[in-house]
Amino acid sequence: MLYFSSVAPVKQQVEAELTEKMQAYIKSQLALKIQGGIIGSTALSFHQDTINALNNASSNNISQLIYSIRQRYAEQSNYKNIKTEVILPNGQSIIQSWSDKPPQKNHNNDAFFQKVSADKQAFGSLTIDERGVGVVALSPVMDQGRMLGMLSMTQGLASVGKAFQQDHLGYWVLLVDKNYLKAKFGNAELLNKNTTIDKDYVVANNSWFPPESLELAKNYQQGGIDGRDVYVIGQHAxxxxxxxDESGKPFGRHLFILDKKVYSAPINAAMNAAWLSIFGIIAGIIALTGVLVLLVNRVVIKPLVAVQNLTDSILQTGDFKQKFNVTSNDEVGQTSHALNSLLDNVSKALNEANNVVHSIASGDFSRTINGEYRGDLAILKEGINNSTHNISHVMQELSKVMQSLKDGNYTITINSGVASGDFKTMVHNAQVAMNQTDQVIREVNAVMQEMRNGNFATRIKGQTAGELTLLKDRINESMDVVEKALGEINHVVTGQASGDLTQRIQGEYRGELEAVKTAVNQSINRLASIVDQAVQTSGVVTSEAVSLSSDSSDLSSRVQQQAAALEETSATMEEMNSAVQNNTESAHQATTVFEEVHHSATQAGVVMEKTIEAMGSIQDSSHEIAEIVTLIDSIAFQTNLLALNAAVEAARAGEHGRGFAVVAGEVRALAQKSADAAKNIKHLIESSVSRIDQGTKLASETGKVIQEITTAIDRANSMIHQINHASAEQAEGVNQVYQAISDIDAATQQNSALVERTSATAKTMSEEAQNLQDNMAFFKTGNTRNSRPTAPKTAAKPVVARSTSANKTLPAVAPKASVQKPAPSKPKPADNGDEWADF
Incomplete structure (x- = not known):
């Protein structure tokens, strides 16, 4: 009975204490792992590179940081195998620190992922997946209340085994149930390379546990109570x-292997105490047995049972606020007081730690653990406070950076000395990003200033990345397009200044530059078309003027022939006057002469009609040229208005439109000079039209005179026939013929003067038309052909002088009044001071 009342309860208590102690130990170790993983993943979730990577669904900006985390943890802590993963909201992984290949994993069906997606809170647990067993912490990445994705941090458990071996001088081995693997993954081959314990269990990871612990673990025996069991094999308990796992389902066993004494010593002590009590009772105090039993039960057993019950309650509920009900001041009471103090410290430390972690998760980094603790609790306090302090300073510096970005100040300097580890790297990266952004902004301002000064050759050359590279490329491309457009416009305008209208803007542009290109090309096309028409018209005018000059020369030659014929007629009349007896023969000769004169006069009339028609055509062409010049003047005026509107729009654009305003001013000046040139051409055309009108009028008068000559010759011919038929009236007819010939001679002299004036006018008009053609030849349109019309060569008929013997002297004839020939009008010199040359 004594065994069952004293030893058996101690055995159960030892087993319970060992079980609860190991359970508390592994829970605390896992909790530290989980909290460390949550803090690490949460801190990384605040990193701007993480936010940018998830916003862009790309790993380019964060890959270097993710790959460096494992090495930094290994160098600066006892965590040697940290694995980090970035996950999109749809569960797709975009980067895994343990692999350089693009991830194929999707976590959409994982309980971890679903829980964090629903709660928007960090979560961690011991779990097993395709990579094996580990402690996984998963934190959401939030940006302005929107979840961009998640960041996972996985830790191994080798440090747990090492810590247990140092603290308890024993071994901890984690076993994985093959049946669990088969149920979850469809097969149990995930951990085939690990050491097999029995048909149902394998070791979680061979590298986590010493070889001797794996050998001891092979003595594992299945079958505990409520999933727990304590037993002794050989020299080990x-x-x-x-x-x-994360869902609370058992996936394996925590197997703690301790020295046998840890289990057997309390039991042996209890058994020894029991035997001493028995011997004492038997030896001398049988009467006090009942009293001692009652006393032991009251003083020892009940308090121990109370301690055991309270310990069970704390282990089951995790509530460290529970207290022992102390009713005595003996050793049991003092032990209870000590346990109550311990529970108070643990409860207070956990509450403060939870409050600090919750504050960090809520964005409040000012809260710390202020209680006084010792031992491991003091280490926990110091670690959490240092982490909070470090994160607080880093967030302050980052907040200062964000405020500077908001204010447009990129020259801020970040104090990286307040941080360490990954936080220091984060602050350093923020400083580098600010410096790069400031450099790009300065280069952009410099390029814009050069653009304002009219220099479009400056480019942004600094080293950039990401969106800054895109900004740099867009600005440089814009400068290239503007520089190219202005170069083409300058080339076209320079060609216009030199008279070359064949140049066009060929580049491909968009927007307003395309509109400018279209307007300039259309303007040049229209101007070239007008110049082509003017050149063609000037060619026609020149050809007609040359033809008119040739016809006038021919007419002058014929009039001189008429004068010579009249002189012969006068000589014939003298012969008729001196020899009346030869009247019949002389009359016959006079008839022949008058027929020749009549033929010449008829031809002169035909030529003069042609001359009048040609002068009419020239007059019509001159009027058409005047209309074309008026059209050129109108186009120049409209171009001037367009340039003025362009200058106004450039002025509205401010500094950015200054360069275009200069071009618009040059176009406007070009339009003004075009208008001035059109006015000069119009003045020359009006002068030519006036002279052509005058020549037309003179040619009409010449035609009338030639018609009168023809009529007079007809009359003279009639008279000669009358002389032939009536010799009696010969003397009177001779006098009439003499008088008629005198009139004809006077008219012929006048006709000669008019013909000379007409010829001079035609020559002047030809020279003016040639000057116009030379001026229009200044322009090169691609369709213009330089041609000079040649005057047709008309052979003048030779004048045949007839000599007759004077048989009869006629009365002296009054000398003819010399007709003053008008001097041909001297053509005005062509104005070679072309306004276009001053563009």
Whole structure:
């Protein structure tokens, strides 16, 4: 009975204490792992590179940071195998620190992912997946209340085994149930390379545990109570506890292997105490047995049971606020007081730690653990406070950066000395980003200033990345397009200044530059078309003027022939006057002469009609040229208005439109000079039209005179026939013929003067038309052909002088009044001072 009342309860208590102690130990170790993972992943979720990567669904900006985390943790902590993963909201992984290949994993069906997606809170647990067993912490990445994705941090458990071996001088081995693997993954081959314990269990990871612990673990025996069991094999005690996954389901066993004494010493002590009590009772105090039993039960057993019950309650609920009900001041009471103090410290430390972690998760970095603690609690306090302090300073510096960005100030200097580890790298990266942004902004301002000064050759050359590279490329491309457009416009305008209208803007542009290109090309096309028409018209005028000059020369030659014929007629009349007896023969000769004169006069009339028609055509062409010049003047005026409107729009654009305003001013000046040139051409055409009108009038008068000559010759011919038929009236007819010939001679002299004036006018008009053609030849349109019309060569008929013997002297004839020939009008010199040359 004494065994069952004293030893058996101690055995159960030892087993319970060992089980609860190991369970508390593994829970605390896992909790530290989970909290560390949550803090690390949460801190990384605040990193701007993480936010940018998830916003762009790209790993380009964060890959270097993710790949460096494992090495930094290994160098600066006892965590040697940290694995980091970035996940999109749809569950797709975009980067994994343990692989350089594009991830194919999708976590959409994982319980971890679903829980964090629903709660928007960080979560961590011991779990097993395709990579094996580990502690996984998953934190959401938030940006202005919107979840961009998640950041996962996975840790191994080798440090747990090392810590247990140092603290308890024993071994901890984690076993994985093959049946669990088969149920979850469809097969149990995930951990085939690991050490097999029995048909149902394998070791979680061979590298986590010493070889001797794996050999001892092969003595594992299945079958505990409520998933727990304590037993002794050889010189070692085994404590078997269920290992739970993130859903609370057992996936394996926590197997703690301790020295046998840890288990047997309290039991042996209890048994020794029991035997001493028995011997004491038997030896001398049988009467006091009942009293001692009652006393032991009251003083020892009940308090121990109370301690055990309270310990069970704390282990089951995790509530460290519970207290022992102390009713005595003996050793049991003092032990209870000590346990209450311990529970108070642990509860207070956990509450403060939870409050600090919650504050960090809420964005409040000012809260710290202020309580006084010792030992591991003091280490926990110092670690959490240092982490909070470090994160607080880093967030302050980052807040200062964000405010500077908001204010447009990129020259801020970040104090990186307040941070360490990854936080220092984060601050350094923020400083580098600010410096690069400031450099790009300065280069952009410099390029815009050069553009304002009319220099479009400056470019942004600094090293950039991401969106800054895109901004740099867009600005440089814009400068290239503007520089190219202005170069083409300058080339076209320079060609216009030199008279070359064949140049066009050929480049491909968009927007307003395309509109300017179209307007300039259309303007040049229209101007070239007008110049082509003017050149063609001037060619026609020149050809007609040359033809008129040739016809006038021919007419002058014929009039001189008429004068010579009249002189012969006068000589014939003298012969008729001196020899009346030869009247019949002389009359016959006179008839022949008058027929020749009549033929010449008829031809002169035909030529003069042609001359009048040609002068009419020239007059019509001159009027058409005047209309074309008027059209050129109108186009120049409209171009001037368009340039003025362009200058106004450039002025509205401010500094950005200054360069275009200069071009618009040059176009306007070009339009003004075009208008001035059109006015000069119009003046020359009006002068030519006036002279052509005058020549037309003179040619009409010449035609009338030639018609009168023809009529007079007809009359003279009639008279000669009358002389032939009536010799009696010969003397009177001779006098009439003499008088008629005198009139004809006077008219012929006048006709000669008029013909000479007409010829001079035609020559002047030809020279003016040639000057116009030479001026229009200044322009090169691609369709213009330089041609000079040649005057047709008309052979003048030779004058045949007839000599007759004077048989009879006629009365002296009054000398003819010399007709003053008008001097041909001297053509005005062509104005070679072309306004276009001054553009």
């Amino acid at each position: 085994y404590i078997d506890i269920a290992a739970l």
